[in-house]
Amino acid sequence: MEVVILPGTRQIGRLAADAIETLLRAKPDAVLGLATGSSPLPVYDELSRRHHEEGLDFSRAHAFALDEYVGLEPGHPESYREVIRREFTDRVNIDPANVHSPDGTAEDLPAACQAYEDAIRERGGVDLQLLGVGTDGHIGFNEPGSSLASRTRIKTLIEQTRKDNARFFRSIDDVPHHVVTQGLGTIMDARHVILIATGARKAQAVRDFVEGPVAAICAASVLQLHPHATVLIDEAAASSLRLADYYRHTFESKPGWQGL
Template sequence: MEVVIAPAEELARLAADAIEKLVRSKPDAVLGLATGSSPLKVYDELARRHTEDGLSFAAARAFMLDEYVGLPADHPERYRNVIEKEIASRVDFAPGAVQGPDGLADDLPTACAAYEQAIVEAGGVDLQILGIGTDGHIAFNEPGSSLASRTRIKTLTQQTREDNARFFEDDIDKVPHHCLTQGLATIMSARHLVLLATGKGKAEAVHQLTEGAVSALWPATIMQMHPHATVLVDDAAASRLQLAGYYRQTFASKPDWQGL
């Protein structure tokens, strides 16, 4: 696992660099897209590169991590609409190239199985963007999630609903109780994981992710078992890291050609 500590704007540039390098070398790459605050600067940078530098996603595909269950199709916080607003409509993904779990399906288990199969049929995810919750969840794999889990329905914790209430007019009663989410094993099947975290509120989760024991209590710790995982954090999110000095030293001496 590589840990990079830098200002938020630099983190976004590094993540965008990795995505651009992938898409330019493999135009039909499969990307994994996350919602939440963490990837927004990355999406801004990718949209800028598309507009100013001709970075094209026309042949690429993308899969979303998760979706709320039961939100109307036109709800602004339905994750399919959030992804459309934040990145898909700002670049040139082909119609239908961005897919997400169907939180309005009549048969949710069948919809989850179909989503898993769609990822497999696409050849798997080349690069997965991730954020992390204050309780250590990635996607909506809440504490206690099976480390071998696949796409399924999950009940959101009170902490997650409180954290997400800011997107629902600060009214927790408007936050759904259930979601569909890629499982931890699904996420671990991606070839490169790139997680971004900023702010002191994420410091304990980042500490557990990188330096704690692998445990279902902190689901993101499964990333320690991945052969190509990158963790991009700012100073505040890195404030609990015991090896912060080593991480800085390692990145500062890294060859320019290596990338993330």
Template structure:
């Protein structure tokens, strides 16, 4: 796990975009794992800028969303498919039919989850997965005590997560109780994972992710077992880490040819 402490969300977004651009320059038909929430927005802003100003193309790319609310009607402004459309896909040249999301409106949720797993496998797996992290350490919507080997499935949100997400809705009671999410086992199959977190409110979760034990109480801690994870954070979200000077030293002395 590589921990990079940066000046803020814009620098983190630019560095993540560097890795994603490198993927699509080398592999135009690469597969990108798409996250929602506030954390990934600087990445999408930077990718959109590079598309518009530098010609970065996504015409052959595929995208797979991490999760989706259960029960929101098609086109609901807080549906994650709709959020990704606004924040990323309509700002670049990716084919909307090649951007996939779990089906939170399916009559048979279990079957829809199995189909989503099969679609990821058929695409060749995710090359780069974007992640944020919740204040309780969840990634995707794998809440605390999620199985570390879990696959795409329905989950019940904690009240903390519902309160954290209430800012996106008109009222807290409108936040759904259930979601469909890629499992931790699914996420761990991505070839490169980029996790971005900023702000003091994420400091406890970042410390548990990076330096805590691997535990279902902090689902993100399973990433310690992945061979290629990049954690992009700012000074505020790094505030509870014990080895900040080591992380800064490692980044400052990293060979330029190594990349992320």
């Protein structure tokens, strides 16, 4: 796991976008894993700018979303399919047919979960997965206690997650109790994972998953076992790390040819 501490969100967005641009130029039909929430927004903004100003091409790329609420009607503004369309895919030239999301409205949800796993596998797996992290260490909607080997499945949200997400709805009563999410095992299959965390509210979660034990109580800690996991954080999110100075030194001393 590589931990990179940067001054702010603009620098984080640029560095993550560099990795995605390098991937797309080497592999135009790359498979991207997309996350929602505030963490990836600087990345999406920078990728959109590069598309419009520098011609970065997404026309052959595919994308798979991490998760989706169960029960929101098609087109609901807070469904993650709509959020990803609004925040990213409508702003670049990716083919809408190549953008995939879990189906939270399926009559047979377990079958829909398996179909999503199959679709990822049929595309050759995810090349680069973007992630945020919850205040309790969840990634995707893999809440504390999730199996480290889990696959795409239905999960019940804990109340803290519903409270955290209530700001996107009229009230917490409108936040669904259930979701469909890629599992931790699914996420671990991605060839490169980039997790972004900013702000002091994420400092405890960052310390737990970067420097704590690998344990189901902190789902993101499974990334310690990933062969190519990159953690991009600002100074506030890094404030509780014991080895912050070492991480800074390591990144400053990194050979340019190594990339992210």
